[in-house]
Amino acid sequence: MNNSPHLDVLQRWMMSVIRHPEGIEAGINSPEAQQEISVPPEQVGQVILPSVDCTSVQRLTVYGNAYFARLIECLEGEFPAVRFLVGKDAFAGFVLTYLKETPPSSYTLADLGRRFPDSLNANRPPKEEGDTTPDWADFLIEVARLERLYSEVFDGPGDEGTAKLSAEALLAIPQEQLLNIRIEVTPSLKLVHLQFPVHETITAVRKGKPLPSPIPQETFLAVHRREFVVRRTVIDKPQFILLQQLQQGTSLIDALSATIEEMGGESFSPTMLQTWFRNWTAYGYFTNVHLPESRA
Amino acid sequence: MERADLAKQSKLGMPHLGMGVGLRSVHYSHILNESPAVDWFEIISENYMDSQGRPRYVLEQIAERYPIVMHGVSLSIGSSDELDFDYLQKLKALANTVHPHWISDHLCWTGIAGINSHDLLPVPLTEETLKHVVKRISIVQDFLERPLVLENPSSYVTFACSTMPEWEFLSRMAEETGCGLLLDVNNVYVSSVNHNFDPREYISKVPHDRIVQIHLAGHTNMGTYCIDTHDGPVIDPVWDLYRLAHHFTGGTSTLLEWDAKIPEFPIVHAEVLKAREQIERISPQPCASTSDQHTQSEQTTGTIAHSLPPESVTSSATLIPQPAVFVSAEVE
Numbered sequence: 144m145n146n147s148p149h150l151d152v153l154q155r156w157m158m159s160v161i162r163h164p165e166g167i168e169a170g171i172n173s174p175e176a177q178q179e180i181s182v183p184p185e186q187v188g189q190v191i192l193p194s195v196d197c198t199s200v201q202r203l204t205v206y207g208n209a210y211f212a213r214l215i216e217c218l219e220g221e222f223p224a225v226r227f228l229v230g231k232d233a234f235a236g237f238v239l240t241y242l243k244e245t246p247p248s249s250y251t252l253a254d255l256g257r258r259f260p261d262s263l264n265a266n267r268p269p270k271e272e273g274d275t276t277p278d279w280a281d282f283l284i285e286v287a288r289l290e291r292l293y294s295e296v297f298d299g300p301g302d303e304g305t306a307k308l309s310a311e312a313l314l315a316i317p318q319e320q321l322l323n324i325r326i327e328v329t330p331s332l333k334l335v336h337l338q339f340p341v342h343e344t345i346t347a348v349r350k351g352k353p354l355p356s357p358i359p360q361e362t363f364l365a366v367h368r369r370e371f372v373v374r375r376t377v378i379d380k381p382q383f384i385l386l387q388q389l390q391q392g393t394s395l396i397d398a399l400s401a402t403i404e405e406m407g408g409e410s411f412s413p414t415m416l417q418t419w420f421r422n423w424t425a426y427g428y429f430t431n432v433h434l435p436e437s438r439a
Numbered sequence: 440m441e442r443a444d445l446a447k448q449s450k451l452g453m454p455h456l457g458m459g460v461g462l463r464s465v466h467y468s469h470i471l472n473e474s475p476a477v478d479w480f481e482i483i484s485e486n487y488m489d490s491q492g493r494p495r496y497v498l499e500q501i502a503e504r505y506p507i508v509m510h511g512v513s514l515s516i517g518s519s520d521e522l523d524f525d526y527l528q529k530l531k532a533l534a535n536t537v538h539p540h541w542i543s544d545h546l547c548w549t550g551i552a553g554i555n556s557h558d559l560l561p562v563p564l565t566e567e568t569l570k571h572v573v574k575r576i577s578i579v580q581d582f583l584e585r586p587l588v589l590e591n592p593s594s595y596v597t598f599a600c601s602t603m604p605e606w607e608f609l610s611r612m613a614e615e616t617g618c619g620l621l622l623d624v625n626n627v628y629v630s631s632v633n634h635n636f637d638p639r640e641y642i643s644k645v646p647h648d649r650i651v652q653i654h655l656a657g658h659t660n661m662g663t664y665c666i667d668t669h670d671g672p673v674i675d676p677v678w679d680l681y682r683l684a685h686h687f688t689g690g691t692s693t694l695l696e697w698d699a700k701i702p703e704f705p706i707v708h709a710e711v712l713k714a715r716e717q718i719e720r721i722s723p724q725p726c727a728s729t730s731d732q733h734t735q736s737e738q739t740t741g742t743i744a745h746s747l748p749p750e751s752v753t754s755s756a757t758l759i760p761q762p763a764v765f766v767s768a769e770v771e
Contacts, residue, residue, distance in 0.1 A: 147600035150568055151519035154551040157560065192597040195635050196663035202633075205595040205666065210556055212759045217557075220767050246554045250513035250526045251485045253766070255557075297768035298492040349770065371493035373770040 148180055148190070156180045156190070161206040162246070164239050168200060170207065211235075214242060214255060221256040222290045224341075224348040225263075225283060240266055253298060260287035277338040277359040286341045292333055292366055293345075293373050300330040301368045308429035310421045320434050322396035326389050327431040331368040334387055337361070342375050369427050376426065381406050382419055386428070394435075450651040451586050451619045453541050456506050456692040458711045460704075463697070464766045467497045469704040477708055479506035481694050484542070485513050486766055488529040494766050502537040508652070508694075509534060510621075511544040513555065516575050516589065517562035518548035527582050534583070541651060543588035543621045546572070546609065563598035564608045569615075576616040588651055590621035593629040593658070593667035604636065606644045613649040620645060622688075623654035624680040625673065629665040638680055647687040655681060655711065656696040659758050666758050670699035672710055678717050685718050699759070 148156070156179035163170030168184040170176055182189055184200055191199040215238045219226045226234045241262040247255055267280040308326070316324060340362045343355045363383040366375045378386070384405045388398030403410055423429060457478030462470075464486075469475070480501060487498050501507070513526065534542060547559040562568045580587050589612070591605060613620055622645060631638035657671030673681075673695070681693075695711035 147563075147565065150517075150563065150565075150571060151551070153563055153598070153600070154519050154548060154560075158551050158554060158556065162554075162556070188599070190599055192599050194597070194633060194664070199596075202596045202664075205664070206556075206558060206560065209558055209759055213557055216759060247550075247557060248553050248555055250523065250555060251489060252557060253486075253489065293768045293770050297770070298490050298494065298766070300491045303496065345770075368492065371496060371769070373768055375771070 152179050153190070157203075157206075160203055161210050162242075163207070164211070164243060167203045167207050170203075171200075211239065211242070214238065214247065217252050218256050218259060221294055222259065222287055224286050224290055224345040227348045228283060228286065228344070237263060237266075253294070256291055256294065260284055260291055263287050279357065282339045282341065282357045282359075285337050285339050286344060289335065289337070289341050289345060289364075289366075292335065296331050296333055296366055296368050296373050297371075299368075301371070302329045302331065302427075302430050303368075303371060305430065307427045308424055308432055310424040313420060313424060313429075313432065316432065316434065322394070322399075323435040324395050325392055325433045326395065326429050327433070328386070328390045329367055329428055329430050332386070332390065332428055333366045334383055334390065335364040335366060336383065337364065340377075342377070365426075365428070367426070367428060374426070381409070381411065385419070386423070450648065450691065451617070453586075453588075453619060453651040454692075455690060456508070456540060458714055459506075459508070459692065459694040460707055460711055461510075461694060461696045461698070462498070462501065463701055464494065464497075465701050466704040466707070467493070471497065471500060473704075474504065475704060475708055477505060479508065479540075479692070479694075481508045481510045481696075482537075482539075484509045484511040484530055484533060487537075488526075488533050490766075493769065498537060507537050507539045508692075509537070509539040509542045510590075511542070512557075512559065513549055514544035514579070515547070515549040515555075516544060516579065516587075517546065517560075517568065517572055518551055519571070520551050520553065522575060522578060524582070527579065531583055534585075541588050541619065542583060542585065543590060543619075543652065545590045545592045546612070547592045559592040561592060561594035561596060561598075564601035564603050564605060565598075566602065569608060569611060572612060573615045576612070576618050580616065580618065586617055586619050588619035588621050590623050590654065591626050591630075591645075593623075593626040593633075593665075595633050595664065595666075597634050604641070604644075605630070606641045610644070610646045613646050618649075619651040620649045621652045621654060622650045622684055623656070624684055625654065625656040625658055625677050626667060628677045628680055629658050629667045632665045639683055642680055642683050643687065647689075650684070650688050650691055652692045652694060653681065653684055653688075654694055654696055655714065656698075661758075668699055668758055669696045671697075673713070678713070681714060682717050682721050686721060690718070 156176050159173055159175035159179065160167055160170035163173055171182065171184045171187055180190055187199045191203055193199050194202060215235050218238050219234065241259050244262055245258050263284050267284065270278065338359050338361065339357055340360050342364055344357065347354050363378045363380055364375050365378050365386060366373065381402055384402040385398055388401050393401065459479035459481055460477050462480040462482045482498060487495055511530065530542065545559045546562065548562060549558060549560065550556050562572065576587055591609060609620060612618065627638045627641050631641065655673050655677065656667065656669045657673055659666045659668040659670065693711065693714050695707060697707045
């Protein structure tokens with residue numbers, strides 16, 4: 144090279160080189176790198192000087208190794224159950240595919256895993272036409288989705304330090320107003336519908352306990368954060384629908400109607416409803432209640 | 440100016456905070472419950488800028504009890520990409536909440552074309568880069584309404600186009616922008632091994648009146664080079680450099696980083712407190728070697744990697760240079 148490359152050229156070249164999944168020499172030979180600085184691996188000393196003990200390629204390899212090792216380690220931290228289930232090498236392979244499709248662009252590593260479950264889904268083995276039976280890939284994708292959700296609930300919006308709606312406050316609402324109330328749900332509450340009870344697998348991995356068999360079983364979860372710790376509770380389908388309705392700001396009567404309709408006309412006893420709401424207020428799902436008059 | 444006077448004087452209006460520790464999530468409970476007698480904490484800014492959960496809550500608790508400094512890893516001051524003002528706005532908002540004594544980052548670039556490598560990549564040390572970095576530091580300082588403090592990174596490559604040593608680049612950068620310097624003596628050591636320069640010359644030539652903070656950390660000897668892994672105690676040759684830096688600066692805020700294989704908090708705290716013992720050992724001839732296993736020649740030429748006993752040499756190719764800080768979710 145006769146002229147020193149400009150800073151932007153050098154930076155685009157180096158990023159292409161160190162991010163190449165097949166290594167530094169492949170990176171140097173890649174069209175992306177060659178477009179910036181046309182130099183073969185054996186002459187890369189024109190760009191990166193060798194040291195006393197290391198060749199230019201070996202020196203660049205430190206950055207190449209670090210790029211992948213760092214990001215794999217971060218995702219292993221966020222998806223410990225996926226990592227455990229598939230093993231170190233397969234997990235690294237999934238991550239390499241993900242990074243190739245979705246290079247990290249955020250300033251924070253907390254965003255790194257945001258689309259990892261989508262990548263697993265996009266690259267899953269194809270199912271035979273008409274086969275709707277949940278399989279191992281479905282299981283793994285659901286594990287990833289729930290692990291990512293845990294991260295988002297852990298560091299996302301919450302309501303610590305604010306008063307919660309108590310069961311007593313709900314019971315104190317005059318009977319004639321009760322059905323028209325709207326209940327404010329804590330911002331951390333996420334409702335999840337799964338094909339497998341993957342929460343059990345995730346818990347088993349995190350606690351080092353024996354893994355349950357990945358047998359399909361329709362599962363509904365309420366995931367929320369209380370006192371800065373993520374909690375997950377198994378609920379049934381009617382509870383899932385009712386909470387979903389309340390979360391959308393639907394009045395209690397409309398939420399109940401929608402739930403009954405969704406459940407094919409199956410109604411709930413007052414005792415059952417009382418139990419649900421007593422549990423939900425105890426868990427801290429609700430932050431406030433709006434009486435009909437208080438909504439303009 | 441006498442060194443004693445230099446020590447008393449706050450650098451760029453930034454105080455001497457004493458001996459601090461990098462705040463890491465594994466130590467949250469210990470710090471909140473035990474209130475250890477640490478002089479100050481340094482946080483990784485990016486771990487708290489968007490947090491609405493426990494990390495942010497813990498930080499605000501700790502900021503009420505201890506002096507705080509914000510240390511970033513994604514400013515990317517050397518990148519050819521546009522500055523990210525959304526990032527800077529969040530950085531400023533965090534600073535307005537936790538009131539850090541200063542905000543620091545690294546002389547590096549982390550990515551280009553919208554891709555973030557999450558690594559602290561070295562800049563070519565050229566006039567073009569200096570001009571580019573100086574301009575961006577000025578913009579950032581105006582935006583943050585305070586001087587920026589920039590750290591010398593560990594580096595593993597030398598650009599053929601570089602025309603000046605890093606200490607000269609830092610000196611001119613600080614002179615032209617008024618920014619402060621965070622002198623990482625472990626990084627000086629690691630880079631001196633990797634680039635075969637004299638670490639003592641480097642430390643003697645950076646502008647000492649601009650150094651508002653010193654970093655200490657452990658690293659990994661790979662046999663033919665070193666990696667800045669922050670996974671162990673500070674080694675004697677780095678303590679030697681620390682004493683030299685102390686001699687030239689007259690004393691400045693000192694912080695220990697420990698980011699991998701993190702031990703219990705008291706062990707981390709005890710490691711930074713060794714700095715006090717090191718300072719007490721400073722003789723009229725600074726930086727006399729304390730390490731029996733290294734010759735004076737090896738220390739000054741930065742070829743220490745060759746002289747370490749074989750058992751201290753690591754061969755794994757998957758060791759991760761810092762930063763690699765991720766806060767895992769706490770699940771019931």
